[in-house]
Amino acid sequence: MFELNNKTAIITGGGSGIGRAIALLFARSGASVHVLELSEEAGAGVVNEIRAAGGQATAHVCDVTRQADVRARFAAIGAIDILINNAGIAHVGKADNTAEEDFDRVINVNVKGAYNCLHEAIPLLRANGGGVILNMASVAAWVAVPERFAYSTAKGAVMAMTLSVAKDYLQDRIRCNSISPGRVHTPFVDGFLAKNYPGQEAEMFERLSKTQPIGRMARPEEVAALALYLCSDEAAFITGSDYPIDGGFITLNA
Template sequence: MQGRVAIVTGAASGIGRGIAEVLLREGCSVSVLDWNEEEGKRAVLEMTDDRDRIQFIQTDVSKESDIIRAVEQTAAKWGTVDILVNNVGTHFYRAVEQITADDWDRVMTTDLRGHFLTMQKVLPIMKKQGKGAIVNIASVHALQTVPHFAAYAAVKGGVVSMSRSIALEYASNGIRVNTVLPGMTRNSNIDKYLTSLDEKGREKAYRGMIRNIPVGRIAEPVEIGEAVAFLASDKAAFITGTTLAVDGGETSHLAWGQRE
């Protein structure tokens, strides 16, 4: 993947940062897109000393103008876009009857419309060069979910279906589109929650998190990044329109008798 150019959205922290770190390690130049300017600039400084292979572009994917600017800025700096990873997302945990129309629209705009628009703006570049790889980050909630996650489950299912359709549409142009479904993955919110507890509470909380994960732990962000890098690489040249769960076996697990 040496010399390839990647855009990663929501890359200032969590899974997005893990993806950016792996792509940088594999030789890519990376545009780090995120709405959080402070975190984004700090992440860029921490990920590599090679300023020629990384840049931060403050981007709100709910704004089409921001997406256009980010794609243009990436192509202007490195000449093209070879890889797009749509990772940015938001969610909330709320009973259906408590979800407002604005709540619903916010999730759909960020997690689905944002993915669509970013692909739409990158596809002409990839089409012109006759190749490209897009990896959309959805969630295991696209397959199996829990109560109070209706909006999140709906939008992640939408990402999977949209990705399949676009994969079919652009396969003849040498462009591959795949989806990764992360399971529970370490992030700043999980870390803050666990560190706020005493040792006994922390152990109990973590046991609850991993109860239905057969490998017995949550994922690290770079482990999602490894899966993304594979799908974006030539090693996956015959893979498009597929969905890869990176979840420690969680969605394969029939959790009989484990309800409390």
């Protein structure tokens, strides 16, 4: 079950965190993985890891905010079966203290980046007889998270895009779903704590972990496992849905 043999998958932001975990798992499950990364070093790192384990993977340096860049990378890859729109950035701030350049940056990466990849992937999926799109949303699209104005705005848009694409391409046999993670322990979290809470990293990590009712952050591999199911043939009856993976954050925090 949950095999991706003979499938070709594009994973944006696949060089670290959740994207890296998805790339590794998809390759182990038989997919030919294409990692799109702004960082050449990060993309090459995960691809080398996949190849060392006997998997198939290729790295592509790509800025998802630039449609011409995305178009060139997708054209070079050709036929695909799966798109994972994972590339994204976070921002801390309220509406009145979020600078215009920070707001634009979050929207450009998280929303326009997803749109650019959808714009180029859908014709390829249609030509291939259908396929699967999986967008990375967030619990911030479901509930109010303090001081995440720009990020919540962007992830709410990603969830709405998911529904629109799922509806518009039913007849093309293209399924589109999203995942809404809660807090996930990635290198970004460690870097954020080191930058903003020097000397208090362990204490703040514990405090953030406890905001998940289950008592800890998710592991990237757990999110990847859900992504594998949603992109597998076993999930062929699922489209237009969002799947929180949040340790009870949305429903059990009252």
